[in-house]
Amino acid sequence: MKKFLSPIVLLIAIAMGLTSCDDSKSYAELLADENQAVNKFLVEFKVVDGIPADSVFEVGEDAPFYRIDENSDVYMQVLSVGTDEKPEKNDRVYFRFTRYNMFYYVVGGDNTLLGTGNWDSMNTEATFFLFDNTSVSQSTQYGTGIQLPMKFLGYNAIVNLVIKSQAGPTDEMSYVVPYLYNVTYNKSQI
Structure with missing residues (x-):
C-alpha cells in the first residue's frame, strides 16, 4: 500500500508545484493594468467627462479627450x-x-512605434461598419x-480614440489591451 501511495503523493505534489508557479494575471489584474495604461496616457491631456451640452467640440491637436460612453471605455479627441x-x-x-x-x-516620445491598420494602404479591402447596427x-x-x-460627428471626421478592450474588437477582448x-x-470607399 505504501508503494502505491508514494507515486500518488508525488504526482499531487508536482501538480501543486506547477499550479503555484503560474505567474499569469487574473482578469481583474489585467483590467487594472489596462486602466493604468489609459490613465497614464490621458493624464497628459485635458479630459472632459462627457459630451458638450451643445455638441460643439473643441477641435485640433490641443483639443481635450471627451469621454463618450457611460462605462469610460472610449475617449475621443476631435481633429476634424x-x-x-x-x-x-x-x-x-x-x-x-x-x-x-x-x-x-509613449506620449511625446519619438513615436517610432509602428501602428497597425489600413490608414496608408489603398490595396486593402474596404473597411466599414453598418452604423448603429450591432446585430x-x-x-x-x-x-x-x-x-x-x-453619433456626434459627420462624414469626413477625423478623431483620435482611446478604446479599452471592452469596446474594442470582439476577438481581442480577452487580451485586455487598450x-x-x-x-x-x-x-464612400474613396
Missing part, C-alpha cells in the same frame, strides 16, 4: 468634425485607421467603440 451629414441607422460608414498598443505608446458581425468585428464618434486609434470616417 467633418461635414454636416451624419449617417443613419444601417448606413455603411467606411473608415481608415492606425492603432497603437497603449502599453507601448451583424461586419459592424461588431472592430468593436463598438469605433462607431461612437459618428489602443489609441487615429480614424477617419467616410461615406
Whole structure:
C-alpha cells in the first residue's frame, strides 16, 4: 500500500508545484493594468467627462479627450468634425485607421512605434461598419467603440480614440489591451 501511495503523493505534489508557479494575471489584474495604461496616457491631456451640452467640440491637436460612453471605455479627441451629414441607422460608414498598443505608446516620445491598420494602404479591402447596427458581425468585428464618434460627428471626421478592450474588437477582448486609434470616417470607399 505504501508503494502505491508514494507515486500518488508525488504526482499531487508536482501538480501543486506547477499550479503555484503560474505567474499569469487574473482578469481583474489585467483590467487594472489596462486602466493604468489609459490613465497614464490621458493624464497628459485635458479630459472632459462627457459630451458638450451643445455638441460643439473643441477641435485640433490641443483639443481635450471627451469621454463618450457611460462605462469610460472610449475617449475621443476631435481633429476634424467633418461635414454636416451624419449617417443613419444601417448606413455603411467606411473608415481608415492606425492603432497603437497603449502599453507601448509613449506620449511625446519619438513615436517610432509602428501602428497597425489600413490608414496608408489603398490595396486593402474596404473597411466599414453598418452604423448603429450591432446585430451583424461586419459592424461588431472592430468593436463598438469605433462607431461612437459618428453619433456626434459627420462624414469626413477625423478623431483620435482611446478604446479599452471592452469596446474594442470582439476577438481581442480577452487580451485586455487598450489602443489609441487615429480614424477617419467616410461615406464612400474613396
